[in-house]
Amino acid sequence: MRPIYWTKEAEEVDREKISEMEKKTIEHLSDYLKTFYPKKSGEAEYSYTKTSIMGPIGKLLSAVSSGKIENPDALIGYIVNIHNATADNPLSKHGKEHLENGVKALLELRAVAPKRMWMRILREVDYAVYKNKLEYILGGGKNE
């Protein structure tokens, strides 16, 4: 008979804490995204693809997932630059606050979350922000 191997989880994971942090991150990033109104070129209609709805947050998440930029200030600068290039409106004080808090929370989350959970968490944050923004748009946000 084949021997039975018992596996035991060595890494202690505080799932509740992680889920709380995840919620906080989603909240901040969604709130920032509410202040982002994309530029419209001429008569063209707004696009509803995921990339266009996610705006600079899409870029932020891919930068964090790839490890392209790790410094929080650098990340914020990177996003602010994208915001200014693609948005119809300049970054508001309120928006910047949420962005800073969001990036901070995201990086904290990365520090706490185990590696094997990280990609799943990032995916969840990504789609949750997408859903919130879409709900905001269809629910009568200025962006429509």
Added chain:
Amino acid sequence: MDEQTLKELYKFALGRGWHLIEAKWSHRGKASLLSHSVNVMGIAERLAELEGLSEKEKKLACLLAFLHDIGKEHPKFRNKKEFTHKDLREKLSDGKTIEEVVIDLLERLGLSEDEINSILDMLPYGAIEDMNHFECMLEPRRGKDFPKVRRIVHEDADRLASLKRLEDVERHPHLESDDSLKLTYHSVNVVRGILTSILHRALHRLYEDAGWHPIVFFPEGTIYVGKDVKDLEKKFDDIEEYIARELRFFIHERSEDGEVGRKAVGVIVQTVIPAPEYLYISEHTVRDFWDAIRQQRSIDNPNVERISGISESEAKELIGLYNLLIYLTEVVKQCTDDYKDEIAKDVFKKAFESEFPNVPADVLECIISSKIANTKPIDEKMRVAKLFRNGLETKVRERLLDDVVSKFKNITNELRGFGEKYYGIDYDGVARELMKDISYPCFKVETDVWDAYIEGKKRGTPLCILCSNRAETEAIASIVGKAESFTNFMRGGSKIGGGNKYRICSLCELESKLRSLSMSSKEYVEYYLIPQISISPLGMEEWEKIIELRCNWLFNHDLELSDLIINDMDRFNNRSVDVLVEIRENAIKRKNVRRRVENALKSYIRREYGGDVSSFLSDVEVSSLDEAVDKYLKGELDITTQFDYLTLHLITPNYVMMSHPKESDREDANYLRYLFRMLLMSRLFGASVILKEIQCEPLTQKVSKGAVYVGLSLGLKKALDKLGIRTDNGWVGIEDTDKALLKLSAIIQLFYIMRGVQIDKKGLLLEIVNNPPGRVVCDIVNALQKTKKFGRNDILKSIKLLNLMEETV
């Protein structure tokens, strides 16, 4: 209890969430406050009738019984903590004390102040102190005391409804309110489904004939109340007869459906009558048997490639006739016990000669000597067929086969008695076998398993893998399901087939045969509806009323039902019969439902009436098909079509067995859908619903430990965890019923939204649960963009549904 009061009481209890409060819980079963209260009321009502209480006292007893545990609404009790009368003085979330709530209800029901005071005095509220000690509770007394009512409710009805096991009756085998009334019970050790249901019915009848009244029903038995023990003991001698009669009645009733006779038909190149036990039951089965043969390809349109020299149509006619003679020969062979019974032979000869006076004796000789079945050369076959055809009165080719078939029906009916004697079901034998299932009162029967246990098991004695009786036959895979690698009775991972077979007992085999009579599809899902611990006669009447509505077809409308639940869950806080009638009325107006029923009726007419619509309409006494659709949807037509979907197999007060064809999605995704239907049924019937994984296996979960049992599928457990629906050993808890129903409705709605935008793949239901909510919306948006229609409402609706799924209620 009058209908209006009952309706009001259900509305009151459901509105206050009694169906979500566990009134009784232990490892021996759980019951909701609603089901416990209805049970106590039902038992009190019956006892009050038996003890000859006045109408007023009866009404007081019922109301007192219904409200006796109302204190369990208290948050302390909900958190499984004990509470006292002091706690009951606190105001609840609606700003009223429990006493004020009771007074409100009783005033609404039109009770006088005196009556209300009397009930208030007698209410123990389910508090831990003074449960059954009325004298301690009365400070000060406000109304008149009704000691008899008090004893019936608190000391007898509540005690009986709180019993967790049938055997517990033996501790106090008489009623406290009336010493002359005694208690007894019957119980069985294996709950098999149809056979056990027949057994329960037979025993109910026997006890009732002996003057005993069934009062509490468990899935495995019934408690009775009565006086005369001697008469009952005498009746036990006839138990075998009672069971045989009930079995005969069941099979005869089924035989009128048009499916039983068909089961006896085999193909012409193999055993032509593989299941003769179904053929000789009644005239109906004989008729269905020959009708099914008439539709066989070998009769209607046989292969005539090998025949030359005559026209194709003539060859088809002759071969068709010859094949009919083969079937008749097999009937004669069976009815004459392999040509040994001379009397049967004479009866056949006379019948044949009177039906076919001009057919030469050669043909008759061929049938009796069984030459027909063994003739090989095609020329010889053609010769016999020609002889037969030339002797027939009908010459019109189109009507020839029909005429012969109708005459064969007459001949078979003449011989039916002999067929039943030699090949029919041995009712007495089955009854004797079934008696072995009775565990109380014990009957002296020879039990092989018992002997083997006492004397030491003989080496290699095969046991039935389903119920552990002595195995007698080999089972086919479909009886035991496909999970062969997970049983200890077979080498791990090996497949059933060849010499590698499961062995089962004769009763399990009969059970599977009886099921095949009612189930059209081989792949079916099976549910058991069992009482939450036990059920009273009143609860059973409610079940019966739901079943009488005959609206099984409603359970196939997941989309509409889930929509109703999401829009207005409070709609379900009414008496189930009224809820169902309302849903049915709305569904009847829907064009697509009507169209589907019309199609189902048309196919029924094609099958049963050969497409003759007018004779169908005159049979069901309507003037148009549209009226027939109306009548059908209202449950007034006594026919079963494919539209019915869910089949209720056998209804005893002890349990209900239901089945419907399997869905074609992935297993775990199917389970989500089944869970939705089961939760809905649990909510409507106020009972627990169990999903049976292995068909024909006896019911192992006889004790209700929650609202719904779905087994321990890993994929499903993961999905339910994600939805926040707790499961305990495969059971979804009573408290979670509404929450789970709401969340599953949201999933089903999302499923149909996605199907509507052309996202159709296997396991979609599971993906909706397991993917992040944003991913689901993203899929919908992408699909909508492909169709160039941006359905804003669809997206908003799906976001709302996803939020509902995520919510922690």
